[in-house]
């Protein structure tokens with residue numbers, strides 16, 4: 042039996058413009074464009090996932106993909122989407138799967154925060170004429186430093202914990218080789234080196250050819266322990282223990298066997314074609330003490346030369362958990378908000394579990410300050426950063442730096458069609474199919490990532506200068522430079538913000 | 547001299563190079579007119595060879611020792627001072643000798659017009675159309 046359903050989109054081909062070149066036919070891995078015996082091209086709407094690949098490459102702009110939402114009688118409860126989900130499950134009995142981050146219209150707090158600027162009394166700074174420091178150091182800072190004088194020169198007498206120096210407070214989030222293509226990894230690695238920042242292997246291991254980018258690489262140790270061995274740890278600049286991910290807090294990972302080809306198999310150290318399953322918890326971590334053991338095992342293994350980060354998803358108790366992580370000996374805490382992306386997640390979890398990163402940053406920063414341990418860890422915030430204003434607001438709220446995931450993918454061509462889990466990404470990003478993977482030229486990927494972060498960094502420098510600041514570190518946790526607009530008093534309280542219009546206290 | 551080189555590892559087999567080469571060698575140079583209204587239709591001088599996942603675009607190599615020049619029975623193909631191998635349509639009688647001898651399969655038969663069509667490196671443009679319009683930088687135009 043077939044369940045008849047209206048296709049989600051309508052493909053419109055302007056026949057006056059179409060030259061039957063078949064570019065669209067060749068580009069659509071979902072086979073939505075077909076060519077008939079006479080060489081004429083037509084489409085099958087129900088196969089289209091609206092990735093816009095054909096639209097972008099059609100040389101005559103003959104194609105448009107239109108929303109084909111069915112008319113459902115006005116009903117806030119039983120929307121077209123709700124009905125579609127039910128039909129799908131009534132047919133398959135399965136779990137709804139999806140990709141990318143939470144698309145629901147939850148409040149975006151960034152859009153309720155306004156930045157400050159100087160006028161008259163403390164003049165603004167022109168970053169083109171005066172030095173502007175976007176550099177920052179990620180890692181544990183000592184409670185106090187001891188300086189001794191040697192031949193009339195001050196010399197630091199305190200041994201500092203290892204630090205990651207970033208030239209801009211923007212790093213690339215964990216995206217594993219396997220979930221994303223090799224070209225993506227190479228693009229991220231090369232861009233990081235150029236930018237003086239870091240990319241993150243995710244739980245996919247480090248492909249052999251990318252070891253040369255080790256000094257700009259953060260390697261992950263996740264619950265599946267894929268690809269973890271001593272050279273992997275030694276190659277990296279820092280190690281991240283992955284506990285959770287914003288898109289699916291409390292859920293493990295599953296890379297289907299079809300995506301495990303020879304190179305992924307070698308890198309993850311699992312047989313070709315086998316499913317790579319990351320359990321939901323680390324089976325050796327059931328307490329902060331257990332976490333501490335893993336942190337110190339990794340520190341021992343790398344002779345205390347690299348900062349250890351712990352990545353968690355932003356959940357209700359995030360502040361207390363972060364405090365525990367800091368006390369467990371981590372140097373960096375990465376917090377992933379509920380808008381963070383993923384290659385595959387159950388739809389209900391992606392859309393309903395976790396909290397916004399804005400609230401999590403504020404809660405964690407406040408808690409760590411209250412407990413006087415904020416200096417012991419750096420905080421990297423992740424989960425849906427869209428532009429440089431989001432980044433600078435995150436820093437003013439209390440983050441040391443941010444991780445970009447989805448924005449980096451979009452820079453490389455992703456059109457957020459949420460089909461990552463199918464492995465058929467038409468943009469060559471979330472795929473291991475050699476024919477599709479070629480669509481992302483690593484030269485182009487690296488250049489576009491570099492451009493994006495460069496552009497954002499310039500904007501951050503401008504905004505900092507406008508506030509009369511000349512270093513990103515002077516803004517960190519400086520919430521007086523933010524004002525809230527249109528928020529409830531509870532929300533303002535959690536964010537630690539005053540209302541727009543209230544004077545500098 | 548500058549030549550067009552293909553980067554096989556970046557070619558995605560979209561064949562946009564062919565579309566834009568045809569357009570560049572049409573009378574109107576308008577993509578829609580060139581494909582739908584002009585008869586005989588112009589011919590692309592670049593051809594994408596493909597066996598998925600491998601593909602690459604092939605066009606005249608402008609060889610240092612061009613066998614087509616030697617073989618051409620009417621002297622329609624010559625090597626000019628810049629090193630470019632040029633084909634004179636006026637002189638071409640459509641005998642297909644160059645098609646037979648070219649080791650790269652570069653000259654193409656325009657069956658409608660009984661003439662050979664061959665890459666001329668787009669004399670009206672700074673960068674050949676195929677190179678400029680390739681969406682994945684799989685073609686480069688450079689001195690090697």
Ligand code: SF4
Nearest residue numbers: 059060062063065099
């Ligand atoms: S790519 Fe555009 S012009 Fe070419 S066949 Fe498809 S719709 Fe027609």
Ligand code: SF4
Nearest residue numbers: 069089090092093095
């Ligand atoms: S799936 Fe993508 S490439 Fe295929 S028809 Fe739809 S928009 Fe075009």
Ligand code: SF4
Nearest residue numbers: 557558560561563680
């Ligand atoms: S346009 Fe570029 S990628 Fe497309 S077939 Fe031609 S050379 Fe290959």
Ligand code: SF4
Nearest residue numbers: 606607609612614648
């Ligand atoms: S037509 Fe063939 S033989 Fe002649 S110059 Fe071009 S590639 Fe060389």
